[in-house]
Amino acid sequence: MLLIGSGVVASAQIGKAIISMPLIRDDLAVGLDLAGLIVAIFATLGATMGIRAGVVVGRLGARRSLVGGMAAMAVGNIIGSGAPDEIVLLAARIVEGVGFMGVVLAIPSMLAQLVRPDKRDTVMAVWSAYMPAGIMLMLFAGPLLPTLGWRQFWFANAVAASLCAVLLAIHAPAMSKAPREPTSRFLAEVAAVVGRPRCLVLAFAFFAYSCQIFSLAFALPLLLTSAYHVPLAAAGLLSALVLAVSTIGHISSGFLLRAGVPIWTNVAAAFAFFAFSAFAVYGGALTAQGTALVAALALGIGGLAPGAIYAAAPHAAPAPWAVPPTLGLVQQASNLGQFAGPAALGLWVDRLGWQAAPAIVAPVALVGFASALVLRRTLAIDQHR
Secondary structure (H helix, E strand, C coil), X not given: CHHHHHHHHHHHHHXXXXXXXXXXXXXXXXXXXXXXXXXXXXXXXXXXXXXXHHHHHHHHCHHHHHHHHHHHHHHHHHHHHCCCCHHHHHHHHHHHHHHHHHHHHHHHHHHHHHCCHHHHHHHHHHHCCHHHHHHHHHHHCHHHHHHHCHHHHHHHHHHHHHHHHHHHHHHCCCCCCCCCCCCCCHHHHHHHHHCCHHHHHHHHHHHHHHHHHHHHHHHHHHHHHHHCCCCHHHHHHHXXXXXXXXXXXXXXXXXXXXXXXXXXXXXXXXXXXXXXXXXXXXXXXXXXXXXHHHHHHHHHHHCHHHHHHHHHHHHHCCCHHHHHHHHHHHHHHHHHHHHHHHHHHHHHHHHHCHHHCHHHHXXXXXXXHHXXXXXXXXXXXXXXX
């Protein structure tokens, strides 16, 4: 529980920036361009450094990377809470982002070693809920911000990260390093993972999933306010509740895997519903409440995919030492999807309108569905090994 809770604290740093940005812009006169970069810096680092960060975590050791990463997030929060201008705040976010990479790559690597083989897939799937859970917690904290202030809010996150770092330093188990070839080099380790078809399929699947979930999270408030004239506050609350449903999907994936449902089936079901829901969400035939309900179902059923993908990563890795780089590749694909999905959808809708959205969203879902079918053929997994 400490490991998964630490992951939730780490992902809360993404939601913290999202919900705090209006107050930060008023305080520091931050432009929209830099505000977007401050929010997206974690995704920027993940998109450019994911697999390399995984190799570094493997070489440093998961425990050391975890404790150090959590401490780095605490330091970044302290610097950010006292930032006099946007440049210092951006630098603080970079420190946080480096720590975030260390934490979210180390924890699943540790879980893959610590958990019994017959429970590993379930625990890895439950772990995947860390991202929506942390962001959701920060979004629900939004009503406190006008009273608390964004600087105090960031300092409170520093306290939480510091507490996690101390608890992890005391209680996190020492992990044995997986054996590797003595001549193994950094680029050779990267090539071993990238050259593994199963790893690439997992990356494609997670890219497609991130495109879907972040496009929908980006679009839903805009769709509700512009097409249905829902007040902004109500649209924000509905969007937070919709995101909360995705956490249920992540956790449900673990129970389905435990019950013997194959990994590929979870992934296929998620993307099949994503493809179907695109026409219902963006078609304009439903009420605002109906649109939000279908979006919630899409994120809930779609949440089966990341849990299954995380569960598949230890099986897909070419060797035990390659689990962190494999997770790094998946993380990198995820962050690329965070960029590509909302950007492509925004450009498309800006020119053609909301009803044209399925033409770009549904094909990406089909890419994910095809990845599931490839997994069925190429990922020969014994669920009980």
